[in-house]
Amino acid sequence: MTTRVLLLGGTAEARELAAALVGRPDTVVVSSLAGRVANPRLPVGEVRIGGFGGVDGLTQWLVEHQVDVLIDATHPYAERIRSSAVRAAEATGVPHLRLERPGWTSGPGDRWHRVPHLAAAADLVPRLGGRAFVTTGRQGLDAFLPLRDTWLLVRVVDEPQTPLPANVSVIRDRGPYQLAAETALMTAHRIDVLVTKDSGGTYTMAKLAAARDLGLPVVMVDRPAAVAVPVQASEIGAAVAWLETVLSRR
Template sequence: MTTRVLLLGGTAEARELAAALVDRPDTIVVSSLAGRVADPRLPVGEVRIGGFGGPAGLARWLDTHRIDVLVDATHPYAARMRSSAVRAAGETGVPYLRLERPGWTEGPGDRWHRVPDLDAAAELVPRLGRRAFVTTGRQGLAAFLHLTGAHLLVRVVDEPTIPLPENVTVLRDRGPYRVTAERELLTAHRIDVLVSKDSGGTYTMAKLDAARDLGLPVVLVDRPAPVALPATVTEVAAALAWLETAPPRR
């Protein structure tokens, strides 16, 4: 019997899971990417790019393509997609699994300031420094543009589509990053405060290590409030194990 899996991806964990499933003779996996990055890292196997049209559109897609299992491995901050996936899975009776890497943990020497959202992060920045390295993504950049009294070095994958003031320098790059290079970047730009989301994982963790080495404060934006989910795992191996015993579609 063949199991048809829809894998909501865009993360390193999603690509790893797709690679583990694609050659299984009893599994058909389709990876879905939101399409917010112009040149995304594509997983192996079949890929679709773009939205579904909310929970109702996703439910129709699950039915039309006879999906047996829905694995949501989207970014920890993709709260809207996660909500749509849970609702669509519930409406169609498709078993749902959330694969989400753990957040980062503060250690000795870290100077972290946790805040609930981007607006709170922007409010805190001027109290901690005047040259900020902002790594919260292109879509949330507008929250920081009123900080005319500080210089902002913003790292993004794609060029911002909104007008930027003169105090903003754009650095286009994507991980994974190395601690040595991150430390050199912070030093070269005379950064005195780092702004990040609590993305977790190893791809972008080097900036936190570099900030610790340099004694810099970090403004860390917390993840969206957790919601009740049918099933959640934090590692690809656990997701594979869950798929072996996933309940049938109702």
């Protein structure tokens, strides 16, 4: 019996999990990407791009495509799809796993200031420095645009779609990043405060080490409140083991 798996992705973990599952004779895996990045890194195997239209749309998709297993490996800050996945799985009775990498933890020498959301981060930045390196993504950029007296170096994957004030400089890049390059970037632009989300993982954590080495404060935007999920995993191996258990019961 073949098991159809819908893998909500867009993260490095999702791509790694897809690679571990695609090619198995007992599973068909479809990776779904939100489509918010113009040229996303694609996982191996079948891929669909675009939203579902909320809970009802995802529920309908699960039914129409006869999905047997739902794995949500989206970004820790993808609140809407995470909530939709929980409710759609409940509505259809489809086994559901949330795969989410652990957040970052501060260590000796770190000067982190944790805040609950982007608005709080924007409020704090001027009190910590006059030249900020903002790495919270294109979609959250509006929170920082009122800071006309603070120079902002903004790193994004895709170019912002709205006009930006003169105090904002944009660089387009995507991880993984290396410590030496991150240190050189912050030094060259005379950065005195780093702004980031608690994304976790290794792809972008070099900026934290660079800030530590340079003695810079870091404004760390906490993850949104977690949605209750019956089964969660923080590692690829645990997700595969869970799927093996589901397969054994079918």
